[in-house]
Amino acid sequence: MLARCPCCLTAAALALAMNAVVSRADDDAALAQEAAAVTVAIDVAFPAAAVEAPGGEVDEDARLAPIRAQYEPLLKSGLSFANRVCGFSDEQRQQAIAAGVKWLDEFARGQVAGNQNQRGGLLVFWAAAQPQRPADPVVAAESQIADVVRSVLTDDQKREYESQLAQRAAFGRQAIIDNLIAKMDEHMDLSVEQREKLTKTLLARWDENWAPPLETFVQMSQYMPAIPDEFVTPHLSDEQKRIWSGLQKVSFGRENFGMMDVFGGGAVIDDIILKDSDLKDTE
Amino acid sequence: MWRNCSRVRAWAAVLVIVVLAAGAPASRAQNFELTEDQFDSWVTNGNGSAIERIEAQLAVQMSGLKRTCALSPEQDRKLRLAAAYDIERFQARLAEVHDRLVGKTYDQNQINEVWMQIQPLQEELPRVLGPQSLFNKVMRRTLEEGQLAGFDLVQAERAQYRYQAKVQLFVTAFDRAAPMTEQQRIKLYRLIVETTRRPQRFGQYDWYYVLVQASKTPDAKYAEILEPPQVKALRRALQQGRHYEQTLQQEGCVPFEGRDPLAVEAEAAADDSSDGDELVQGDAS
Numbered sequence: 001m002l003a004r005c006p007c008c009l010t011a012a013a014l015a016l017a018m019n020a021v022v023s024r025a026d027d028d029a030a031l032a033q034e035a036a037a038v039t040v041a042i043d044v045a046f047p048a049a050a051v052e053a054p055g056g057e058v059d060e061d062a063r064l065a066p067i068r069a070q071y072e073p074l075l076k077s078g079l080s081f082a083n084r085v086c087g088f089s090d091e092q093r094q095q096a097i098a099a100g101v102k103w104l105d106e107f108a109r110g111q112v113a114g115n116q117n118q119r120g121g122l123l124v125f126w127a128a129a130q131p132q133r134p135a136d137p138v139v140a141a142e143s144q145i146a147d148v149v150r151s152v153l154t155d156d157q158k159r160e161y162e163s164q165l166a167q168r169a170a171f172g173r174q175a176i177i178d179n180l181i182a183k184m185d186e187h188m189d190l191s192v193e194q195r196e197k198l199t200k201t202l203l204a205r206w207d208e209n210w211a212p213p214l215e216t217f218v219q220m221s222q223y224m225p226a227i228p229d230e231f232v233t234p235h236l237s238d239e240q241k242r243i244w245s246g247l248q249k250v251s252f253g254r255e256n257f258g259m260m261d262v263f264g265g266g267a268v269i270d271d272i273i274l275k276d277s278d279l280k281d282t283e
Numbered sequence: 284m285w286r287n288c289s290r291v292r293a294w295a296a297v298l299v300i301v302v303l304a305a306g307a308p309a310s311r312a313q314n315f316e317l318t319e320d321q322f323d324s325w326v327t328n329g330n331g332s333a334i335e336r337i338e339a340q341l342a343v344q345m346s347g348l349k350r351t352c353a354l355s356p357e358q359d360r361k362l363r364l365a366a367a368y369d370i371e372r373f374q375a376r377l378a379e380v381h382d383r384l385v386g387k388t389y390d391q392n393q394i395n396e397v398w399m400q401i402q403p404l405q406e407e408l409p410r411v412l413g414p415q416s417l418f419n420k421v422m423r424r425t426l427e428e429g430q431l432a433g434f435d436l437v438q439a440e441r442a443q444y445r446y447q448a449k450v451q452l453f454v455t456a457f458d459r460a461a462p463m464t465e466q467q468r469i470k471l472y473r474l475i476v477e478t479t480r481r482p483q484r485f486g487q488y489d490w491y492y493v494l495v496q497a498s499k500t501p502d503a504k505y506a507e508i509l510e511p512p513q514v515k516a517l518r519r520a521l522q523q524g525r526h527y528e529q530t531l532q533q534e535g536c537v538p539f540e541g542r543d544p545l546a547v548e549a550e551a552a553a554d555d556s557s558d559g560d561e562l563v564q565g566d567a568s
Binding site: 078081085164168172174175178179181185189191195221222237240242246247248267268270 | 330346445448451459468487510513
């Protein structure tokens with residue numbers, strides 16, 4: 001678990017305040033309960049802040065290390081996926097690892113620079129108030145890791161890689177939709193036909209901007225994620241609409257490490273090793 | 284519209300934080316008065332009035348029953364009477380706690396105590412018409428055999444859907460930590476669904492229930508689908524559930540026991556199909 005930096009606390013407070021505005025739960029105890037839950041999801045979002053050396057100078061390695069440590073599992077997982085679906089040759093494997101390590105270093109530097117810009121506090125408010133979802137560093141990292149992978153693949157491998165990436169995304173999407181509908185069913189006793197119609201609508205109207213992150217269903221399973229009413233109510237009876245409108249819905253932050261953290265980080269595969277010895281082989 | 288809404292909410296959030304930061308409500312936090320609305324909100328987790336919630340739940344359950352069982356007017360009357368009894372009983376408990384707590388002022392140290400008295404009501408609320416209710420008992424006695432079988436089948440389908448969604452969730456989570464090919468993903472999902480049973484009762488620990496159940500499948504089965512580093516990662520992931528076994532037991536989150544209505548239905552469908560085959564063969568001869 002990362003150290004809690006001011007950004008994390010601000011983000012948690014912001015998310016908490018947003019929940020307070022969105023929902024009708026304006027009582028102190030309910031907010032306190034939600035604060036605890038929201039903080040769990042968000043406090044892994046940002047790396048620890050810069051570390052100052054005893055002399056007051058900023059220690060560069062100490063500043064980058066937590067970010068590298070945070071994103072390394074994502075890199076390992078991304079390379080492991082590519083290796084599994086494309087079958088890297090030894091040379092490709094070494095090239096991918098070297099490019100990945102280089103990317104990790106650059107990404108960590110970029111994150112540190114970004115966090116420093118945010119430290120004033122007002123920028124956080126400004127970013128949160130924008131209509132667009134704020135840039136998600138994990139999504140950005142995944143996309144950049146995929147680019148690293150593509151750079152070492154042959155054309156045939158690229159085709160297989162893209163196809164497997166799409167199937168993987170579809171599986172995850174279906175898991176979120178099925179869990180959403182199961183959650184609705186818990187409250188509203190849906191018929192099989194209603195479940196099918198809701199599945200169809202949610203798949204057709206799928207958008208990451210409203211979709212709850214998968215970890216919502218693990219870490220905050222007692223809450224109903226906020227889904228646009230227009231996707232749901234056309235498929236409900238009048239009695240069900242009454243229940244739906246009375247349910248407290250919560251919007252969840254997306255900037256976290258999500259499903260890797262639900263296993264405490266311990267389950268990340270270790271078939272890609274990013275140690276110095278690997279890198280020396282590539283030089 | 285959705286985006287505009289987000290903008291308004293976000294700016295409102297900024298306002299709330301500024302007010303909080305200014306320390307304006309500090310005195311309110313020290314002396315807390317439990318109002319009617321706050322009491323309701325605590326009981327229903329912010330979902331309106333408790334009794335309205337139960338009545339809406341009853342309407343949905345009755346509608347589901349009619350859809351599945353085609354209730355007679357007499358059955359309908361008996362069920363509503365039983366539900367009224369359950370609601371009244373809950374209402375009495377609600378009123379008792381309400382009268383004890385609402386309209387009084389508490390300091391910060393007492394809030395937890397107040398919450399401890401309200402929390403059991405919040406936990407009980409979704410179960411007022413649940414398996415232990417008079418409503419449920421009367422329903423099981425009032426429905427005819429065929430109606431009850433139909434009802435149990437629908438409940439089993441819903442529970443299985445919910446369980447399979449949780450298994451999908453686990454497979455997706457594991458896939459992020461230890462990536463799989465599409466084929467491996469689907470096979471792992473099927474293996475877990477086929478080698479485990481849905482819980483007798485769902486709750487807030489469903490995720491851990493899946494981990495515990497999946498951990499009981501031998502590694503050799505997983506090794507037929509996954510590569511050794513993936514099996515190793517899976518074992519580490521599943522270990523997380525070990526600490527929850529006792530809690531799951533206490534919560535009644537144990538594997539479904541008895542004759543599964545889904546299995547009965549599948550057997551009946553298989554019998555129908557083989558009868559049909561015999562008829563076809565008989566006609567041919």
